[in-house]
Amino acid sequence: MKIGAFNTLCFEVSNFKVETFKNFQQSIKHRYAEHQILNKVSRLESVGIEPQTLSLEVMLYKALGAEPKTEIAKLKQLCEDGTADFLIIGSEVISVFVIESVEVAGEVFNNVGDLILANVKLNFKEYV
Numbered sequence: 001m002k003i004g005a006f007n008t009l010c011f012e013v014s015n016f017k018v019e020t021f022k023n024f025q026q027s028i029k030h031r032y033a034e035h036q037i038l039n040k041v042s043r044l045e046s047v048g049i050e051p052q053t054l055s056l057e058v059m060l061y062k063a064l065g066a067e068p069k070t071e072i073a074k075l076k077q078l079c080e081d082g083t084a085d086f087l088i089i090g091s092e093v094i095s096v097f098v099i100e101s102v103e104v105a106g107e108v109f110n111n112v113g114d115l116i117l118a119n120v121k122l123n124f125k126e127y128v
Contacts, residue, residue: 006097006124007085008074011058017065021056023121024089028052051126052095054087062116068107069115075102075122084127097124 003020004011011020029050035043060068079099087094101123108117 004087004089006087006099007078007083009058009071009078014065019058019060019064019066019071021058023055023057025056026052026054026094051128052097053100053126054094054097054124056122058120058122060118060120062114068118072102072104072115072118072120075099075120087124096127098127099123100125 001014002010002012012018013020031047031050032044033047035045037043058071060066060071062068079102082098084096084098087097099122101121103121103123104118105121106117106119107115110116
């Protein structure tokens with residue numbers, strides 16, 4: 001069952017593959033200019049909305065059907081190329097995003113040096 005996607009990255013759960021995410025965080029901010037007034041409280045002026053930011057962590061585990069080395073290479077390439085695409089979570093299209101950064105941690109290798117487990121944090125920025 002597909003639970004989300006970004007470009008070639010597909011978050012899914014099936015009998016053959018588990019590739020899901022956790023620690024989903026979304027940030028939406030409004031920008032304000034602050035005008036100082038002598039001997040009075042400053043005034044705020046709305047100047048617009050900043051692009052959304054979003055982060056999530058993906059566990060890539062070979063025993064659950066993922067290919068950590070291949071997936072990490074794809075994610076790094078998407079980040080380096082600045083590829084903009086729709087980010088879909090469930091049946092909702094969040095917006096068009098780019099991958100701002102890819103952080104790989106918690107790597108585990110087997111006895112012959114193959115990568116079998118990696119935790120990858122993806123930071124997205126809305127592409128408007």
